[in-house]
Every structure is written in structure tokens, then in C-alpha cells.
Amino acid sequence: MQIDEEVAKLLQLKAQLGGDDGKHQFVLKTAKGTRDYNPKQMAIREKVFNTIIGCFKRHGAETIDTPVFELKETLTGKYGEDSKLIYDLKDQGGELLSLRYDLTVPFARYLAMNKITNIKRYHIAKVYRRDNPAMTRGRYREFYQCDFDIAGQYDAMIPDAECLKIVHEILSELDLGDFRIKVNDRRILDGMFAVCGVPDDKFRTICSTVDKLDKLPWEEVKKEMVNEKGLSEEAADQIGEYVSMQGGMDLAERLLQDQKMSQSKQACAGLSDIKLLFSYLQLFQVTDKASAEKVRTTEVQVMVASAQKNLLEEKLKLITELWNAGIKAEVMYKKNPKLLSQLQHCEESGIPLVAILGEQELKDGVVKLRVVATREEVQLIHNTHTVSLLAHGRMT
């Protein structure tokens, strides 16, 4: 222990000393389970966020932000077994802190702290979990969560329906392909377990076995219920009949008439609410259920280029006019770049237009505007009117 300490001190001193050899022993990597986002990934991310946030805003949501760490005690006791996956900060003499594990507990803390009873909010931020890489390969330890919540006392099922409407809108707009939104109700599940003869104290554990149906076939799930969780085979079979059911409002109606299910008050309450939900979903038109564009990392619209030497001053003047008009423009940081290099840069960055200055054009008071993809060219009279035209007209 002491040796480790001393070695650490020496290493730190070594790092601080640096040295004139110019070489330094730094391990160039990010922490395990984390990654940088490069410009391409950021461009995609921005598009996705814009779609999602646009939807949240369309539904009148506000947003909040909370610190990346919370008091350790705030997070303690909220995550059950997963608590061991929480990142703690070192005790450096102040409060004990931990990195947030999700956005829901911070949300609850925010509501309580500010005595808020009603809010419709979204929160997009990173959360932190010390997943064991051996068990969950490929899982990140730092990753985004995107939460939308409606808090408050309201008439039944309207906010619930709006949440589903939002999910439907987002998944449709993101163009990820076909999707389904599965809906159920805790009261229906519990009611179902009750009428099937599951003892009260086994509800939660049977529930987590049923949850495995999305990954395992019924045979195996039944086996777990009977062999591991001690359920009678009869009860398991009855559950098996119910959990194979899917449908819409009609299924809810049928189950309300079901001799067994209707014995549970809890299940009936859940089923009535499912019916109400589906009536709203019908009004929301959601009861039913991308091109390989080159991903650009910048949004530059016009490259300001030169065909001959000694035109930097003219290029800088022109680009200033473009920037002042709000046009996204770039120029090479070179006094005398070759035209070919400038055109190549346009191709690589996906810049659609290039304004080429040349000696003759300057004498004539015109600017050549070329569409990079097609090479069509127009000559524009270089004046402020033209710049405005560029800003409003062709910039799509």
C-alpha cells in the first residue's frame, strides 16, 4: 500500500516535470465504457434530438436540467440490487456524492424540493452505471437518457394517452421502420395473478418471470414458474392462457366479461382504464402503428474560393458580406491555395456551393457561383442585393 502510494507520487512528479525530450507517456484512451462522439456522430445525434425535442415542444413540455452528481443519500435505497452499479465520488472532505443513475430520481427530488405539483417536462442528459463489462459486453457506462413525464392530478388516462401519442409521433418521424407499442396495466397483471391462484407474496417474483416472455418461449417461462418459484402447474397454465392474448379495445371488453377475470375488482379497474385509453388513442389516431443521405458534420453552404493567387483579401471581404447576411461560409486558411484543393474540400465536406473569385471576374464586378455536385455555373453581379438573394433564395 505504502509502496503504491510512493510510486504514484513519483509518477505524478514525473508527469509534472514533463521534460524537454518532447515525449510523454500518456495512455491515450477514454475511460472504460465511455466514448467520444466524433463530428459525424454529433451530426446524427443533433438530428435525432431535434426531432424528439420538436415533438416534446409540440406537446407543450418544458425542460429542466439537474447536476451530474447528487448527494449519495438521495440515490441510496432507490435502485435495489442495482445500487452497486452507482459511481461514487471520492470522499475529498466535503459531502458524499454519486453520479446520477437515471433521470427519474433527480426528477422526483426536483419536484419535492420545489414543491411542484404539476409539470410536463422532458429531460435529455447522460446517466452513469458501472456495468460489469464481462456480463454486459458492449454496454456503455455513460449514456444518454431521454425522459418525458407528466406529473400531477388529472382526469384519468388523458395524460397517459398523450404519452403514447408522443411515442408514436417520435418513432414515426425518426423513420426507424415499423413499430408496435405494447400496453398493459399493473392492476390487470395483479388481478390476473390473483384469479389464477398466485399467492399474494409471489406476485412480484411471478411478474418478473412473466417479463421474460419477450426473450424466452412459454415452455421455459412456465418451467421457471413451477420449478423455481413454486407455483402450481394449474395456476401456471391459467396464466399461460391469459398472457397469450393480444388485441385492442375489444380484448379489454372481452376480459371484462371473462368469468374469472371479472372477479378481480383491481383487474376490472385496469381494464376500464384500458378501454378509456383506447378511446383517446382513437381520437389521437394512433391505434393502428429513411434515405442514405451523406452525413454532413458542418452546415457550410458556400465555400469562398479563388482561381488565382493573391486574392485572399478579396475572399475575406466577400466572406464577411456572406457572414453578415447570415450565410454559413468557409474559406481556406491559406493565402494562395490551389483551386483544386478548395474544390476537393467542398466535395469532402459536402459543401453544396462554391463562390469562385478570379481576376477577370473582379474587374467585371461579378462572382462565379458553382453548384459543386453538377458543376453548373452562374455569374452573379457582386453587390449587396445579390448577397441578400443568396441568403433567401438559393440557400436550400
Next chain:
Amino acid sequence: TGTRDYNPKQMAIREKVFNTIIGCFKRHGAETIDTPVFELKETLTGKYGEDSKLIYDLKDQGGELLSLRYDLTVPFARYLAMNKITNIKRYHIAKVYRRDNPAMTRGRYREFYQCDFDIAGQYDAMIPDAECLKIVHEILSELDLGDFRIKVNDRRILDGMFAVCGVPDDKFRTICSTVDKLDKLPWEEVKKEMVNEKGLSEEAADQIGEYVSMQGGMDLAERLLQDQKMSQSKQACAGLSDIKLLFSYLQLFQVTDKVVFDLSLARGLDYYTGIIYEAVLTQAGVAPVTTDAQNGAPSEESVSVGSVAGGGRYDGLVGMFDPKGRKVPCVGVSIGIERVFSIMEQKAEASAEKVRTTEVQVMVASAQKNLLEEKLKLITELWNAGIKAEVMYKKNPKLLSQLQHCEESGIPLVAILGEQELKDGVVKLRVVATREEVQLIHNTHTVSLRRFKCGCNEKSRGG
């Protein structure tokens, strides 16, 4: 302590500020990256000098030793070296973490935003440097924070000046940090520190005093190149020539009105190698906020009260990370975004205008009972047309409550459904502020019209 939530009002202000700033970065062709909130402890070790004790470490839980990032510059250098990138123009807006002692720096947050823009790569002199200043000028103008000045100097001029004034080489850095205090202390006190505490001769201090009182533009650079003493330093001459070149580009960029070549600008950070600059608001105006503005620079730098941005050229930093010591020259700027937030928040408070926290354009309301179904149908049409709309989560809300909600949230329009209107196939659209009403025939054409009207309203909000 040291951290805070952002409530919806603050988020709305924050979003506006980010949009302006990011819009400017994009207009200049910058890409963006993101890095993890924590780095390997060894990545951050040895980079921040005395401030290293302010770094948040993560507990040793059996894995790698980690620390929360202290700024965005070191992660940037790590990213460049790791990906062997030699050229990039990037912005990065993210939170950083510093365990400031609250007793010493009241009002300072321990978690705060930094907003960095950097151009890395070997280029012809001063063009990227000039573009950084153009960007600062654009951002500060668009944010409408009042009048500002951008002070410019150069490390080589400072060092050259010290040399010709007789400052011993080994005292350069420490004299530099004393000069840096000129933005807070009068010359008398600064001189006293130089002579009494740092052991400088009074003669040398006086000579420095003459120079650091100088401000100007290209003309000052020209004069100093002719200055008998200053011209003896090759280093200073190189810096002065570059200042002249810079100003010539700034003229073309039309920003010389706010830029001043100021010999008293020192900026404490060791890693600057060339041009340095700092933007200050000239109006004492707003009430005292965090006086030590969290400009996103390690606290070695002293930052004056009105400072909102700072940066410079740092050619040696990336080389520190590269295993072969390959140099990647960089120039960049950090916008003091927390300072900007404070100012905007105070402005919002002072002005009569309410800050909206949602962007809802139309409230869908009902004048009688049992109209929920019709409202939900109508709102779905509005959402499908991309209009931002809300409805109360109540089967039979009172019209007054619905109208009150519009007033509180700042929703400009309310579509009121009523039994008679439904029979007639129309919808009443009311402007909340003025109470004027129009009757619209309820069909898809009307929804498009509504969208157009909303578009017009949105534009006039300055969007």
C-alpha cells in the same frame, strides 16, 4: 452545494443563448464533438498546476482511477492525439467540474458550462486567429449584452517587453501574473508587488509601467516596431508583425471598431504561445454577480469583472499528449457562458416581458361540457400539421381556467369549441392578448391557415 438545477425559465434562456452561439459557430463551418464527463485520472494529472487540487476524483471502486473533467481543452488535446487528427475546427459546449472552496469564491459554481471554439492545424499566419476574433465579435453583438471591447496582446510581445526592460528570464512568468492584476488593481499596487514581493528593480518596473499603459490599433504595433528599446527583441518584433497582420485581416472582417491592442493584457495560463485576447463588457451596468467569472479557464487566470470571453494561441499543448511529441498548433476562444446566462437572467427579470417556458401556439379549449372528444380530435389535426398545441387534462374544464392557463403560460392563441360552432362546422380562434376573435371553417384548409398564422406569430417573436 456548488451545483444547481436549471428550472424551465432558466432553460429557455439557456436555449436561446446556445442557439445564438451555435448558429455563429456553424456559420463559420465548425463541427462539434463530445467527450465523456470523466477522464482517466492520469490524463488530467500534471496539466493544471496548482489547480490540480480542485479536480473531482471518483472513488476507487476497483477499476480505473477516474476524474471529472476540469475543462474542455485537455480532453480536446487528448481527442486530437488519440485520433491522430492534425486539422479540425470544432466547438464543444459542455459542463466541467471544479472543487472550488466556497469560502474563497462565493457564488462560484462547482458544475458549470464551458463553451469552447478552437481551430487546430498548421495554417498561414493569423487567418484562423482573426476568424476567432470575428466569431467573438459576432456572438457578443448578437447576444445584445451591451457594448464590449476585445483586448489583444501577444505572449511574444510580453516576453520581449520583459526582456528589454531588464526582467531576468526566470522571473518572466511570475512578473507576468503580476501584470495580469492590472485589470483589478491600480498600477501603484502592481508596481509595489513587482518590486517588493517579486524582487524586480524599480527601474525595470517603471519601464514596464510605461509600456503597459499603451493601447491602440495597428498604429501602436507600427510605433512599437520603431521603438528603440522594444525593437531590440526579435521575439517582440515577431509578435508585433503578427499583430499588424492580424489587424489587417480584422479590417477586412469589419471588426476593428471593438478590438484594442492592449499591452497590459497578460492572461495567466502558461500554455499560450502567441496571440492572447479577452473580451470585456464596458458597461458596469448589471448588479454584482459572480465576480470571478467562470470563463472556462483554470483559475490561474484572473478574469476581470466584465470579462465574457478569452483565449489565444497555444501551439505546444497537443504535443504534450502525442507519443511522438508531434505538434498541432491551436488557437481558440472560450465564451464565459455562465456569465452570459446571469446577465440574460437579470435582463429577463428586469424587463416586463415574460420568459416563456413552452412554445405552445394554440390552446384547444371548450366553452361547454362534454367536448373532450372533439377537442382531442382537433388537437390531433393540429399536431399532425406540426402546430404546437395543448389541451387540459380534464373532461369538463371551465372556460375561465383554460383561459387563465393561456395567460400564465403566454400561449398566444386559443381555439374555442362550442356546441353551436360544432353544429355550424366552425371553430372560434381568439387572440389571447387582445380578445379579438375570428370564426374559421373547420376543415384541413383551415388547419393549414392556422399553421401559417402561427408561423407569422412565431417570426415576430424574433425567432
